Amino acid sequence: MDLFVVNRYEGDHEVTKEEEESKLDQLYKKIEKNKKRQRKKEVNKATTEAIAKTTLKRHIKREVKSQIVSVPENNIEEFIDGSIEVEQKADIVNEEHKNDRRKRKNGLPESVEGFTVLGAENAIKKKKVKRVLPKWLAEPIIISTNLSELKKKVSSVKQLxxxxxxxLKSNGVEYxxxxxxxxxxxxLTACDHSTILFPRxxxxxxxxxxxKTLAFVLPIIxxxxxxxxxxxxxxxxxxxQDLALQVFKTFKTYCEGxxxxxxxxxxxxxxxxxxxLLISENEAFGSLSKVDILVCTAGRLVDHLKHTKGFDLSELEFLxxxxxxxxxxxxQHDWLYHLEEHLDQEDPGQHKMRMVNLINLRKKRPPQKLLFSATLSQDPEKLEKLSLFQPILFTSVVEDDSPNGNQDNHEVTDTFIGKFTTPKELSEKYVVCSLDIKPLVLYKYIKIEKLTKSLVFTNSINEAxxxxxxxxxxxxxxLKIEEMNSHLEAKNRKELIAAFSKGNIDLLICTDALxxxxxxxNVQYVISYSAPKHLKTYIHRAGRTARAGVLGTAVTFLHxxxxxxxxxxxxxxxxxxxxQVEVPTDDLESLGKTYKQALDELKRAVHKEEVDDLKKIKRTKQIKSGNFKRKRTKSNDST
Structure with missing residues (x-):
C-alpha cells in the first residue's frame, strides 16, 4: 500500500494517518469506477456482436428461402454456421456501401478508412428551428393591402x-x-369601454x-x-420635424369647429x-395647459419635461x-425613461398598474399606447421596453392572386411575421449596369420612360x-432638377416639397431624409440610384409612390x-x-461628347465650391483672430 502514497513537501504541516487513509479510500474508489466502466464496455461490445450475428443469420435464411442460395432446407443451420465468416465480411462491405449512399443523399461525407473526416459533425443537415413568438404577434388581425377596391363607406361607420x-366627405374621403x-x-369601441376596462x-x-394617420387621428379627436x-x-x-408637421396639419383639419x-x-x-404655446400662468390656479393634443419629436419632449414649468402629462390618455x-x-434623448419618470412623479406606480379591481378602479388608467409603422419591429425584446398592456396587432399581407387563394389564417401569419409589406399597386423593377456608365444609363432610362414627378435616392449628401x-x-x-437633403433648413425643405407637389419640379434627387x-x-417613379443597404430602407423609399391606391413604380440600379x-x-x-429591365446601351457612344462636357462642368462646379468653402474658413479664422486682438488691446488700454 505504500506504493500509492506520495509524500510531497507541504511546509511544516505533517500528514496525519487519517488524511492518508482518506486519500487511499478516494484512490480505491477511482480504481473501482474504472473497472466498472471497462466491464460495461465489454458487455456492450458482446451485446453488439450478438445482435450482428443474429441479424446475419436472419439475412442468410431469407436468401436461402428466396432461392438466392441453393441449400437443402434441413442443412440451413449447418450452412449458416459454416459460412458465417465469409458472409459476414460480404455483408459488412455491403452495409458500408449502403451507408455511403445514404450519406451522399443527405449531404454527409463518406467514410474513409483510417482517416478522420474533418467537419463531419457540421455537415449534418439540422432541422430548421421556428422561433416562438408571443400569441399576439403570432396571431394578428389581418388587413388587406388592396386599395383599388374599397368596400367600407364612411357613412356605414356609425361609431364615428x-x-x-x-x-371626411368634405375632404373627399368617401371610402x-x-x-x-x-x-x-x-x-372607438375600446374608448367606450375604457371606464370599465383598461384598453389594450x-x-x-x-x-x-x-x-395609418387617419386611423389614430379620428378616434383620438x-x-x-x-x-x-x-x-x-x-x-x-x-x-x-417634417413628419410631425404633416400629422399636426391632419389634426388641425379635423379639430376645426x-x-x-x-x-x-x-x-x-x-x-x-x-x-x-403650451402653458399659461394664472395667479389663482398657477400653471394651466393651453392644449389638448401635443405633436412633437422625442428630443423636444425631453426638453419640455425637464425645463418647462407646469408641463403636466398626468391626464394623458393616448400615447x-x-x-x-x-x-x-x-x-439619443432616452425619451421613454424621462416620460416614465414624469408619470411616476405624478402618481407613483400609476403607469405600471394593470389589474382592474375595486381598489384601483378609482385610480386613473394608464395611457393607451398606439404604435404605427410600415416596418414595425417584430422583435419582442424591443417592444418589451414599452411595457405594452395586452397588445393586439393589426397587420397587412399581400393578397394571393392564385385561384385557390390562401384561406388559412394560420398559414398567412406564419409567412408574414417578421416581414414587411408594400402596396399591391406597386410595380418593382431593377436595372443592371456597370458603375462607370450608371449615370448615362439612368439618363437614358429617364428619357425612354419620359419620367416626370420622380424621386431619385442616393446614400449620401455628397453623391446627391x-x-x-x-x-x-x-x-x-x-427638366427641372433639384436636390434635397437633411442639411437644408426646414423652410427650404418645405418650399421644395410644395414645388414638387405642384409639379414645378420634375426630378428631385434626395437622400433617405425624404x-x-x-x-x-402622385409620385410616378421612385429610383434608387444607390442600392439600399437594408430592407427597411428599400420599403420606405418605395413607399413614396403607389400611395392611396394610385399606381407607382420602384426601380433600383445595381452593379x-x-x-x-x-x-x-x-x-x-x-x-x-x-x-429586370434592359436599358439599351448600343447608342451610348453617341452621348460620349455630351457626357464628357457634363463631367467637365461637374469638376468646375465642385472645384469652385471647394475654393469658396476654403475662403469662408479663412475669413472666419481672420474674424476670430481680429476680435481676439481688439479685446486684447482694449484690456491693455484699461490697465
Whole structure:
C-alpha cells in the first residue's frame, strides 16, 4: 500500500494517518469506477456482436428461402454456421456501401478508412428551428393591402360622430382604407369601454400610404371631445420635424369647429415660444395647459419635461408613436425613461398598474399606447421596453392572386411575421449596369420612360449633390432638377416639397431624409440610384409612390455584384418576382461628347465650391483672430 502514497513537501504541516487513509479510500474508489466502466464496455461490445450475428443469420435464411442460395432446407443451420465468416465480411462491405449512399443523399461525407473526416459533425443537415413568438404577434388581425377596391363607406361607420363623417366627405374621403376600416371601429369601441376596462395597447404594421394617420387621428379627436378642461390628453411622437408637421396639419383639419387645441413642438420655433404655446400662468390656479393634443419629436419632449414649468402629462390618455421602429431606435434623448419618470412623479406606480379591481378602479388608467409603422419591429425584446398592456396587432399581407387563394389564417401569419409589406399597386423593377456608365444609363432610362414627378435616392449628401449638378448639365432646360437633403433648413425643405407637389419640379434627387412618411402626392417613379443597404430602407423609399391606391413604380440600379444581395434582401419580404429591365446601351457612344462636357462642368462646379468653402474658413479664422486682438488691446488700454 505504500506504493500509492506520495509524500510531497507541504511546509511544516505533517500528514496525519487519517488524511492518508482518506486519500487511499478516494484512490480505491477511482480504481473501482474504472473497472466498472471497462466491464460495461465489454458487455456492450458482446451485446453488439450478438445482435450482428443474429441479424446475419436472419439475412442468410431469407436468401436461402428466396432461392438466392441453393441449400437443402434441413442443412440451413449447418450452412449458416459454416459460412458465417465469409458472409459476414460480404455483408459488412455491403452495409458500408449502403451507408455511403445514404450519406451522399443527405449531404454527409463518406467514410474513409483510417482517416478522420474533418467537419463531419457540421455537415449534418439540422432541422430548421421556428422561433416562438408571443400569441399576439403570432396571431394578428389581418388587413388587406388592396386599395383599388374599397368596400367600407364612411357613412356605414356609425361609431364615428356625424361631424367627423361630414368632414371626411368634405375632404373627399368617401371610402375608408382597409387599415382605417379595421382600426377605427376597434379603437372607438375600446374608448367606450375604457371606464370599465383598461384598453389594450395597439400595434399597426401596414404599407406606406395606406392611411395609418387617419386611423389614430379620428378616434383620438372623438374620444377627447367629451372633456372641457384643458389638459394634455394625447401625445403623438414622431422621428422628424417634417413628419410631425404633416400629422399636426391632419389634426388641425379635423379639430376645426371643436373646442380642442393642438400644439406642434419640434424645435421649429424657439423653446420660449413653444413654452408660451403650451402653458399659461394664472395667479389663482398657477400653471394651466393651453392644449389638448401635443405633436412633437422625442428630443423636444425631453426638453419640455425637464425645463418647462407646469408641463403636466398626468391626464394623458393616448400615447401615439408613429414610425415606431425609428422612434424606438432613437436612444439619443432616452425619451421613454424621462416620460416614465414624469408619470411616476405624478402618481407613483400609476403607469405600471394593470389589474382592474375595486381598489384601483378609482385610480386613473394608464395611457393607451398606439404604435404605427410600415416596418414595425417584430422583435419582442424591443417592444418589451414599452411595457405594452395586452397588445393586439393589426397587420397587412399581400393578397394571393392564385385561384385557390390562401384561406388559412394560420398559414398567412406564419409567412408574414417578421416581414414587411408594400402596396399591391406597386410595380418593382431593377436595372443592371456597370458603375462607370450608371449615370448615362439612368439618363437614358429617364428619357425612354419620359419620367416626370420622380424621386431619385442616393446614400449620401455628397453623391446627391454631384448627381444633381451632372443631370442639370445633361438635361439642360428640358427638366427641372433639384436636390434635397437633411442639411437644408426646414423652410427650404418645405418650399421644395410644395414645388414638387405642384409639379414645378420634375426630378428631385434626395437622400433617405425624404424616405420616411412624407406624403408627396402622385409620385410616378421612385429610383434608387444607390442600392439600399437594408430592407427597411428599400420599403420606405418605395413607399413614396403607389400611395392611396394610385399606381407607382420602384426601380433600383445595381452593379452585377449587387444583384444576389439585392434579391436575398427582397426575399426577406417574400418578394421573388422583381422584374429586370434592359436599358439599351448600343447608342451610348453617341452621348460620349455630351457626357464628357457634363463631367467637365461637374469638376468646375465642385472645384469652385471647394475654393469658396476654403475662403469662408479663412475669413472666419481672420474674424476670430481680429476680435481676439481688439479685446486684447482694449484690456491693455484699461490697465
Amino acid at each position: 360622430d356625424k361631424d367627423l363623417r361630414r368632414k 375608408l382604407f382597409p387599415v382605417q376600416a379595421e382600426v377605427i371601429p376597434w379603437l 395597447d395597439v400595434c399597426v404594421s401596414a404599407p406606406t400610404g395606406s392611411g 372623438q374620444a377627447l371631445r367629451r372633456h372641457f378642461v384643458k389638459k394634455i390628453r394625447a401625445l403623438v411622437l414622431l422621428p422628424t 371643436t373646442n380642442m387645441d393642438v400644439c406642434f413642438a419640434t424645435g421649429k420655433n424657439s423653446f420660449a415660444v413653444e413654452q408660451k 401615439v408613436i408613429d414610425e415606431a421602429d425609428r422612434v424606438l431606435d432613437n436612444v 449633390h454631384r448627381l444633381c449638378i451632372l443631370f442639370r448639365a445633361l438635361f439642360k432646360d428640358k 424616405a420616411r412618411g412624407i406624403d408627396l402626392p 452585377s455584384s449587387q444583384v444576389l444581395r439585392f434579391k436575398s434582401l427582397l426575399e426577406q419580404a417574400g418578394k421573388n418576382n422583381v422584374e
